[in-house]
Amino acid sequence: RQMVLELRKAIADSQLTVVYQPKYDLHSLAVSGIEVLVRWKHATKGFISPDVFIPLAEDHGLTSAISKLVVAKAAEELGQAGILGQPLQHVSLNVSAAEFNNADEMTALTNFIHQHQQLSPFIRIEITETATLTDMRKSMEIIANLQASGITFSIDDFGTGYTSLAMLKDLTVDEIKIDRSFVAELEHDARSRTIINAIIAMAKSFDIHVVAEGVETANQLNILQQLGCHQAQGYYLGRPMPISELVEHIAQDK
Numbered sequence: 001r002q003m004v005l006e007l008r009k010a011i012a013d014s015q016l017t018v019v020y021q022p023k024y025d026l027h028s029l030a031v032s033g034i035e036v037l038v039r040w041k042h043a044t045k046g047f048i049s050p051d052v053f054i055p056l057a058e059d060h061g062l063t064s065a066i067s068k069l070v071v072a073k074a075a076e077e078l079g080q081a082g083i084l085g086q087p088l089q090h091v092s093l094n095v096s097a098a099e100f101n102n103a104d105e106m107t108a109l110t111n112f113i114h115q116h117q118q119l120s121p122f123i124r125i126e127i128t129e130t131a132t133l134t135d136m137r138k139s140m141e142i143i144a145n146l147q148a149s150g151i152t153f154s155i156d157d158f159g160t161g162y163t164s165l166a167m168l169k170d171l172t173v174d175e176i177k178i179d180r181s182f183v184a185e186l187e188h189d190a191r192s193r194t195i196i197n198a199i200i201a202m203a204k205s206f207d208i209h210v211v212a213e214g215v216e217t218a219n220q221l222n223i224l225q226q227l228g229c230h231q232a233q234g235y236y237l238g239r240p241m242p243i244s245e246l247v248e249h250i251a252q253d254k
């Protein structure tokens with residue numbers, strides 16, 4: 001409807017911008033990665049959440065255009081800021097299920113990423129756990145193609161689906177992000193702590209990097225550190241922010 005037209009126009013006119021949420025290394029307590037998150041700055045409605053417009057984009061075949069815009073914007077801003085590699089080791093992008101399950105679109109995205117040579121070595125792609133479910137064999141192939149080109153792969157919202165364990169068995173993932181619902185209960189619920197502990201132990205034995213998402217308190221951070229989690233992300237550590245704030249945020253680490 002009206003909103004789809006506006007979204008198409010927003011894509012064409014570059015009304016979409018990106019923000020960056022820091023990911024902290026729990027050993028050094030310094031920023032070691034970021035997640036890139038898209039924002040729609042609407043002329044009259046203010047910022048529209050991706051929770052609203054990504055599903056719309058999925059329904060109208062606009063996700064690959066959005067991904068390209070996000071990559072181009074991140075390449076420009078991060079390149080100019082001079083923080084790629086030092087300190088950023090990973091730049092994570094969210095790719096939606098509709099795009100991930102389309103092999104041609106993933107090939108196009110991979111090629112587009114590699115056109116940005118400063119950025120491409122750091123790119124990590126996040127897929128929500130449920131997005132990989134539709135066809136496990138196809139997912140394996142798509143992930144293998146990404147990895148062959150040097151792009152690493154992460155499972156977002158890990159633990160929320162019904163196939164978490166099957167995924168660890170069959171997919172060669174580089175990273176998992178423990179869903180924030182487990183992190184939220186960490187302090188008061190021994191069972192959540194036990195689950196996180198088990199996820200970390202299992203991931204480590206597969207040589208998979210573990211990130212905890214949704215860290216909102218110092219206490220959660222402490223517990224995650226004690227459990228040996230590699231990296232953490234959340235409002236306590238840093239909200240999604242524009243590039244200028246990210247640069248300041250990183251400078252304050254030192």
Ligand code: G
Pocket residue numbers: 036037038049050051054063067070094095096240
């Ligand atoms: O950043 P925020 O909390 O508003 O994100 C809401 C949802 O939108 C999250 O599930 C997030 O993964 C998703 N999202 C954010 N940026 C992008 C993007 O560039 N592409 C896709 N496909 N999803 C995104």
Ligand code: G
Pocket residue numbers: 021037094156157180213214215216233234235236240
């Ligand atoms: O689904 P995904 O993990 O990609 O969603 C990313 C979004 O999660 C971020 O853009 C941000 O809006 C939200 N987020 C990040 N940190 C926190 C947090 O500590 N608490 C909550 N409730 N949401 C967070």
Ligand code: MN
Pocket residue numbers: 035094126156
């Ligand atoms: Mn994510």
Ligand code: NA
Pocket residue numbers: 156157177179213
């Ligand atoms: Na997530």
